[in-house]
Amino acid sequence: MAGTTMRPVEHALVFVRASGDRLLAAERLVGALPRLLGPALHDADVAFRRVSRHLVVLLRLAPAPPDERLLARLAFWTARAGGQARALASMSEADREALLAHLDRCELSVKGAPAAELFERIAPLFTGAGAPEGRRRSPADLPGLALDVAGPGWEGMSYRPAARALFVAAPLAPPPGDELSLTIRLPGTEKPVGVRAKVSEVRSPADAAPGRPAGFTLSLADPTPAVQAALERHTPAAPSGVQAAPRLPLNAPVKVLVPPPPAEDPPRPAYAVIEYATDQELEADFVENLSHGGAFVRSATPHPVGTSLALEFVLPNGTRLQAQAVVMTAGEGGMGVKFSLDAESDARLKAAIAHISARPRRALIVDDDALARRMLADALTERGFGVLTAADGTEGLRLLAEELLSLDLLVTDVLMPGLDGEHFVQAIRKAGGESDLAIVVVTGRLTEGLEPRLEAAGADAVLDKALGPDLIAQAADAVLERRRVAADAS
Numbered sequence: 001m002a003g004t005t006m007r008p009v010e011h012a013l014v015f016v017r018a019s020g021d022r023l024l025a026a027e028r029l030v031g032a033l034p035r036l037l038g039p040a041l042h043d044a045d046v047a048f049r050r051v052s053r054h055l056v057v058l059l060r061l062a063p064a065p066p067d068e069r070l071l072a073r074l075a076f077w078t079a080r081a082g083g084q085a086r087a088l089a090s091m092s093e094a095d096r097e098a099l100l101a102h103l104d105r106c107e108l109s110v111k112g113a114p115a116a117e118l119f120e121r122i123a124p125l126f127t128g129a130g131a132p133e134g135r136r137r138s139p140a141d142l143p144g145l146a147l148d149v150a151g152p153g154w155e156g157m158s159y160r161p162a163a164r165a166l167f168v169a170a171p172l173a174p175p176p177g178d179e180l181s182l183t184i185r186l187p188g189t190e191k192p193v194g195v196r197a198k199v200s201e202v203r204s205p206a207d208a209a210p211g212r213p214a215g216f217t218l219s220l221a222d223p224t225p226a227v228q229a230a231l232e233r234h235t236p237a238a239p240s241g242v243q244a245a246p247r248l249p250l251n252a253p254v255k256v257l258v259p260p261p262p263a264e265d266p267p268r269p270a271y272a273v274i275e276y277a278t279d280q281e282l283e284a285d286f287v288e289n290l291s292h293g294g295a296f297v298r299s300a301t302p303h304p305v306g307t308s309l310a311l312e313f314v315l316p317n318g319t320r321l322q323a324q325a326v327v328m329t330a331g332e333g334g335m336g337v338k339f340s341l342d343a344e345s346d347a348r349l350k351a352a353i354a355h356i357s358a359r360p361r362r363a364l365i366v367d368d369d370a371l372a373r374r375m376l377a378d379a380l381t382e383r384g385f386g387v388l389t390a391a392d393g394t395e396g397l398r399l400l401a402e403e404l405l406s407l408d409l410l411v412t413d414v415l416m417p418g419l420d421g422e423h424f425v426q427a428i429r430k431a432g433g434e435s436d437l438a439i440v441v442v443t444g445r446l447t448e449g450l451e452p453r454l455e456a457a458g459a460d461a462v463l464d465k466a467l468g469p470d471l472i473a474q475a476a477d478a479v480l481e482r483r484r485v486a487a488d489a490s
Helices: 020-040 068-080 093-105 115-121 123-129 225-234 279-288 343-356 370-382 393-406 421-431 450-457 469-489
Strands: 009-015 041-049 054-061 083-087 108-114 145-148 158-160 165-169 179-185 193-203 215-221 254-258 270-275 294-298 308-314 320-330 334-341 362-366 386-390 409-413 438-443 461-464
Touching: 009 020, 009 068, 020 041, 020 054, 020 068, 020 115, 020 123, 020 386, 041 093, 041 115, 041 123, 054 093, 068 083, 068 343, 083 343, 108 115, 108 123, 115 123, 165 279, 179 215, 179 225, 193 225, 270 294, 279 343, 294 308, 308 334, 320 343, 334 343, 362 370, 362 393, 370 386, 370 409, 370 469, 386 393, 393 409, 393 421, 409 421, 409 469, 421 438, 421 450, 438 469, 450 461, 461 469
Parallel strands: 145 179, 270 308, 362 386, 362 409, 409 438, 438 461
Antiparallel strands: 009 054, 009 083, 041 054, 041 108, 158 165, 165 215, 179 193, 193 215, 254 270, 294 334, 308 320, 320 334
8 A cells, every 4th residue: 555654574582591601692693683684674672681581682674575594594593592583473462462571571671773783782781681891792793603523412413525515403504605604623622623614505394304304514615634534533424214212322312101091081192201301312313303303202002003192392491392293103112203393382492403403512610700700711712612600609500500411511619609619519519410510620729638629529620720711721621522532432
């Protein structure tokens, strides 16, 4: 109709538990949105609520036919930063109202920031949300991929040396042709290596099949001989198809069948739960099964082929997703099922897997000295780590409870208010029963008897703060590498 003004298209980016490296990753993404989205981005609202640590970004895009490349780019990089992108038009009325009400309740907010001003206007909000005041910020920064060769999240990788083509298994992908910054960490090296890469091919979930998970192929531009050799040596073979049981039974997802009670009239529908204890378990099962809509449910009494199931997935962060499934195969170990999720659950599962796929190592720093925390965080970040920080042992235990399954390294001070470093380590190793986490203790006063006491408590290494952040980061990295080599040899 003549004279009618078209309304902008609204998209919401939602980040839960936005603190530490998650908060910084979200800030980098939001600051980069004008470059990622170009002229399509009109303006944005950004809001943070302290009590829940929820960050919401409401984008207003130019009213035009949807650009699938732009939306794919937005969904991928939002998921990599730990969030989920949703079009408001796809939400139910109740969900939209809940989102807008949440925006109104946030203590920190920026409203109607034009694309050209977004980078500068969000800085005070993220500082108020807990980002370090002295953090490095640049409007030229774009989000990038950090890959730890043979490390966490290396499931589903494959490499074709002649084509210099690296396949990354993930349910979300940037569009073909996008160039991105790739940081590759090589086993035994001190610092990651930067490589230029371009997305050359995308395999969508609709095109996935056994042995061919969803994902995208990166063409590497002029990788160094060391990168080439590491990728050829450490990239695992592509999965050969759905297996009757996971490759690593001891670390496989907890999969429990709950049979219906025998005496109900009408009988309750068959019901099964698939629970993942760690991010690695979820990603491994994505490569093996979930990528092409399949799952394996362990059971001593599997249901017959053709049985309909109500299937529930429990993700490592506690998220529960409901699905409808049908038994396709049945045997002594359990049953293979085909499942389908509703649009919202499917988006949440894809975002969760995209966030953890090919992830860098993650570290938690616990120290009551803000400057020491920041300097060590910077040193570990330069070595390719994602970093969380806590000001004391009590806050550290809270973060560990939330993030333990995705943490690789803990670096803690000894002398802190409240729970000191020695009792902090004891609480983790003994009360928590945690043995896989690498723990490095740093102290400014290496008194006699302190080192053996801390090692008895469960520390892998005790370091003098006089070494400085760079050498401490190097030594902590070496501790983690020794643990990985020992685990591979066992």
